[in-house]
Every structure is written in C-alpha cells, then in structure tokens.
Amino acid sequence: MSSVDFINENINWKDITPGGEVYEGGTAADFRTGDWRVSIPEFIADKCKQCLLCTPVCPDAAIPVENGKRADFDFDHCKGCGICAKVCPFGAIVMKKEEK
Amino acid sequence: MAIRERLSGNEAVAIAMRQINPDVMAAFPITPSTEIPQYFSTFVANGQVDTEFVPVESEHSAMSACVGSEAAGARTLTATSSCGLALMWEELYIAASCRLPIALACVNRALSGPININCDHSDSMGARDSGWIQIYSENNQEAYDNFVQAYRIAEHKDVRLPIMICQDGFITSHAVENINLLEDKEVKDFVGEYNPQEYLLNQDHSMAVGPYDIPAYYMEHKKQQAVAMENAKQVILDVAAEFEKISGRKYGLFETYKLDDAECAIVIINSAAGTAKDAVDKLRAEGKKVGLLKIRVFRPFPAKEIAEALKNVKVLAVMDRCEGFSSQGGPLGAEVKSALYTAGSTTKVVDYIYGIGGRDVRVENIEEVYGALFDILATGNIGETYRYLSLRD
C-alpha cells in the first residue's frame, strides 16, 4: 500500500508517520497537476522525428521516453508551460487553449 | 567488574562515548566542552573507535550533520556548550521533530552577553522546549552513567527523540574526582547495536525526511511527538533499573535528600546539589527539618511525581541557575510552581536566581536560603518571591 493511500486529511495522530517520514519514493506521481493548465500541448506524431529535444526541457517529466522514443504527453502532470512546443524544430508540438 | 579511576567530567563522558563506539560524531569546539571532541578525536586517531569524526565549521553545522547522519541510519552524537547550543537552536527543534535519537553532551555554560565562560544553565534551559530529553548530572559519575544510558532511552521505539546529557561547566567538566567505570564490554552489551527500522541508506526502499507539513498534518505530528516525550518517562525508569543491575547505582527521575519530613526544602539541578546536601546535613545536625529535591530528568518534566514528593513541604525555594527574564523567576521555578498548582498544593514557593555566570555557590549561601525559608515559615509572610542569591546590593 502506498503512503498516499492511507495518509490523508482524515488520518489521526496515532497513525500518522513519525516526523512526516515517507517510506517510499515518487509518491508525488499520484498528485495531479494537469488541472493547472491553461494551455495544452498537442503532439503531432506524424511530424515528430524523435530527436527528443523536447524531453529534457520539461519541468514536469511529462514527456515519457519509451524504448528510445517519446510517447504522448502525461496530461496528469503537464502544466502547459509550452517550452516543449518552442524547442521542437519540426512543429510536432502545438499549444492550444485548454478546454475545461 | 567496576574500574576505579580519577577523571574529570569531560574525560568521563568521552570514555562513555568511546565505550559506546558511535558511528558518527560531528562537533565544533567551545569551552568548556572542547575536551570531549578532543579526547574523542584521539580515540579516532588511535583506532580505538570505528567512528567517522566530522570536524564541522560551526555548531549549527554540527547539529545539521548530526541530523543528516542519524537520518541516514548512523548512531550519532555531539558535544557543546553555551553559545554553541544556542547556535544549534533551530536544528535542535528539527532533530526532535524528525524524531532522531541523537545524543548531545551539554557542558553547561552561561550564554553571552556579556561573554562569560563559566557555569550556569541558561544554555540548556534555553533549549528546554526544543523537544529534547534533558537529563542533568550532579557530578562526573552521574555524567558518565547518564551518558551510558542515553541511547537506550532515545532510541527506544516508544520514544525516538534526541537526548541531552548535561553537566556543569568547569565545576564538573574539569574537576577531577573518583569515578567507577564499567567495563567496555558491559557498556557495549548494555547499549546494544543500533538497527533503526527506517533510514535514508536503506537499500530496500527509499525514504523521505523533513517534509513541508500543511496545517492538516502538523498538529497530528506535534501530538505524536509530545506523546513520545511522555513515553520517555517510563523508559527512563526502565533503563535506570537495568542500569542498576550492571552498575549497582540507582537512578530515578529525581533524587530526594532528607525530604520526607522536611518543612523547608529546595529544588535544585546539577553540581550545586552536592553543596546543598552539605548544607542540609549541617542544618539537620542543628535539628532543623530541611530537605532537598535534585532534578535529574527535566524533560520530560516529572510534574506529578515532584508534586507528590514535595507534598509535605511547607516552604520551598526553587533554585534557578538561569535567568528567565519573565520578571517572576527562572524556568525551573515556573515548572515547579506549575506542578504544585496543578496538584492543588498550598506550599509557599520562592524562586532564587543563583550561581549565574559562574558565581560561586557555597554551603553558607544555601544555609542562607534555608534561613529565609524558616523566616517565611515563622512569619507566614512570603515577601519577595523572585530573589537573587549572593548578589551585591
């Protein structure tokens, strides 16, 4: 069971972890920051040459690289900053207004 | 087999540290505790311990490194005094709230300013609300014995809190006295191996320490920490009972001296208790019903037990070797009065500020305190409750 499954705002003082320790890594992956977006990147796979220049510039690790190739965006975490679209030499990422 | 020796308080604590053979010591020198890391560095240099000694550039970094080391899974200690402890202040709270059982040898010295290198308790008393267990020592034997017991208390699963073992600067730290030491193996077996359940260098899974805690969690964490401090009281007694088995020396939360039928008594901490016992003996020889309560454990504060021990005392002086600038006395006075009030006591209490900045405390000074208590007893008039002892008026 992940810490974030049992540590929530209903936890009592007896069950909370001492000193706020968390006994695993990467639990933030369960937290959605995608809701923050006002712009959303669109990945146009046809135009992508898999140069991967968009991958190191993402502050939110929202461009997964699988088998040496980038996949579509992780929209749970992408905050829509637009850096990736700006660095793409091939126009394979376009920013659009987020429709809520 | 006890080993008879003649040692200063600093040597005694350094030997306890060698016998414990901790993993990491991070320290920065400050009078009068400097000798402790000095002696310990010699043990490191001669291969008598396995410890990594980190000669940091300040006390703030000493406690910061201790926090890192202890969180990483290593049994860790340091030593300091006075301004050194004050510089650690922020880190003391962090060590406690991260629930790290670090041990600190505190050699009590006055805080600046003006700068003064001599004994008083303003350093550790200033840290009294930081969440550290505080145990005080009357002499080198107690300093040694308390340090040997420190990790058993701090690392206990119901506690997990840092611990400060205090002794008086120069008076105890530098004066050479007879002492009984335990064999190295006895200490090693008593203290045991440190195997924390969770630590940063755990190979099986990652761990995160020191979060940003939002209001939804902070209070629950503090309550848990407060309960750990309450738990420490029983653990201290249990560890003392075990320690008695190997040493023959008995320790409690405090020591009472001729208190049972005492009409007038004083509450005191550390080395001046020895002087005060002589005063009690002298007055008892004159037929005066006087007694003494010497605090060993100040955090957690054994309020109920103290109130119970003082229940027959008619007039009490609480001796504070530290100003509190509350305009009402020092911190020990506030604690004792609070304990008595909660217990419904009607004992009359005066608070004495004494011995600060190393002002000498003699038997006749303590006799003077008892004399004042008998005046209150006789007249029923308490007068000024916030007094200075041995002050030139």
Add this chain to the structure above:
Amino acid sequence: MANFKEIMSRPERLTGGHRMCAGCGGTIAVRNVLKALKPEDKAVIANATGCLEVSTFMYPYTAWTDSYIHNAFENAGATLSGVEAAYNVMKRKGKIDDTFKFIAFGGDGGTYDIGFQSLSGAMERNHDLVYVCYDNGAYMNTGIQRSSATPMYADTTTTPAGKVSEGKTQNRKDLAEIIASHHIPYVAQTTFIGNFSDLHAKAEKAIYTKGAAYLNIMAPCPRGWRYPTENIMEMCKLGVETCYWPMFEVIDGKWILNYKPKNKLPIEDFLKPQGRFKHLFKKGNEHYIEEIQKDVDKRWEQLLKFCEE
C-alpha cells in the same frame, strides 16, 4: 558517457506531480542532473529550504524516487556531510553493499547567501558529494527578493526600481570562482543549451568524481525574471551568447572554457526580454546598460585569462 537517447531513456528520478510553477527552470536543472546518475546507483538527495523543497516534498507527496532529506534553509551542505559520513562508516561495517551517491540542491538563496558557510565547510572537508545550485538570481520562494546572485540593476521586491532607485545597486557575486578557490576536484558552471549535453556531462563528472564537487546552473525563473514561460531556452542561450553566464569547468584547479561565442552579443539582448530590467530601457537610462556591459566584459576577460584562452 551515455548518449542523449540513453540518458533520456533512464528512469525519472524526479517525478511529475510536484508543485513547482509551470515552466520552472529549477526543476529542469534537477531532472537533468539526476539523469546523469547510473540507473544501478542509489542516491541520497539533500535539499535546502526553498521553492524546490516545499514543492517536491509536501507531505505525503515526495517527487523524489531516491532517499531525500530536507533539513533547513542554510545547511544542505552540512546535512549531506553527515549523510556521507554515515555512509562511510556503515559501508565499512558491512551494513551497506550498494553504491550511494550524494547530491545537494539549493537555490541561490540557500547557496550563495544563507547556506554559504555550510557549503564552504562541506567543500573544504572534501566530502564525496555534489552540491548543485540552481541559480535563478533571487529569493523566488519568498517572493522575488534580491540575493547576492541577483544581477546589478535588477528590479526585485527588496530592490524595487523606483523614482530614485534603479533596482539592485550591487554587483553579483561569483560563487563558482569562490568554490573553485576551495581547491576541490571539480567545479563547473552551465545552463540549459540544446540537448543538454554540457549539463549532462558536467553532472556526470561531478557525481562520479571522488571528493567534493560543485555545479552552478543558471535556471531561469519565469515569475522572477518576468518572461513568458515557453522562452526559457532562449533566456539561457542569450545568457551564454552575451557572456553573462559563461560555461566553464575547473578540474583539479585547471580552468577550462567550454564555449566561446563566435559573435558575443550585447548584454541588452539578455536584459531586454526580461521584465525585471524593463526600467533600464527608459530613455536616459542607457548608461546603466553600459555599466552592466562593462562589468560583463571585465569578468569575461578575466575568465579568458583563467582559462588561458
């Protein structure tokens, strides 16, 4: 060194779901430094208080897949010294078999200023660790106050440009040079350029050089610098092409210049896109820009001498 594709294929060691601002440069710095870790190695991360800390470990959400410790603002260096000491003794005692690496992250507040002493101590003692400063040139977490890394004439909330003030009147301190004077095995300065090969290479050297290492990474903050989030790579490029932020290494005391612009751009190219310098472009303020240019030129010439270029 692994190639770009291999590096980017390594597992993420700073996950999404942290609360840093959209377009944050600090996070880009951290992600890419961590990419230089060999996947088989473990790490303990220490973090000074700052944006990064409050946003990446908000209980119970840690964005770090490795073990992580936040202690306080001014002591990431000392804290990690303690962790490294613990590792040495536990390894010696046979309690640990795996290889752990030690990396501290601090902003310029926690590094240049309040954490300076603790950092200096850790470097001087030559602990086997890396200290990484993500330098965005102000105390961004508390709301864009000046630091000793803030460039001259920047408008910050404690050096506001006003009727009689043109922003921060003092110069910025050169921390990489100061740390180099500790004579540690490895010091480098870099930022985000192209496919990050310079940053990845320096991070790898820093992590895998025995002893203390220091990385100074310019990591623009879109809020504090006042530019649109998507332009971060342009900001970094202009920083380098104007010689405001040179990329260099100091390996065992030898200074090496990693990039020399063919046509050094005027400093106003770097200043102009940033809202924090807007006041310098008012008519009559040209001399402030000239003054900054002179300073950049002076520092660049000095660096060329250090590097025997």
